[in-house]
Amino acid sequence: MTETPEIAQKSPYGVDVEVGKSYFWCACGRSKTQPFCDGSHKGTGLSPVKFTAEASKKVFFCGCKHSLKAPMCDGTHNRL
Numbered sequence: 001m002t003e004t005p006e007i008a009q010k011s012p013y014g015v016d017v018e019v020g021k022s023y024f025w026c027a028c029g030r031s032k033t034q035p036f037c038d039g040s041h042k043g044t045g046l047s048p049v050k051f052t053a054e055a056s057k058k059v060f061f062c063g064c065k066h067s068l069k070a071p072m073c074d075g076t077h078n079r080l
Contacts, residue, residue, distance in 0.1 A: 022052045026048060
């Protein structure tokens with residue numbers, strides 16, 4: 001059974017990413033290294049989402065863990 005993710009925060013995480021680098025977004029909301037995975041999802045049925053940067057720029061990772069465009073923020077936190 002898959003658990004519902006915990007809300008880490010009700011706003012996005014702005015992160016400067018580097019072209020070609022991969023990042024693993026925390027999907028469970030339990031990680032202590034938000035917005036990235038630290039392995040806290042084990043046993044939840046949830047898994048991190050891999051994101052590979054296509055350009056070096058600031059991106060906004062979802063903080064509420066309920067975005068329909070995960071791992072990016074889509075504004076869902078405004079409705080929680």
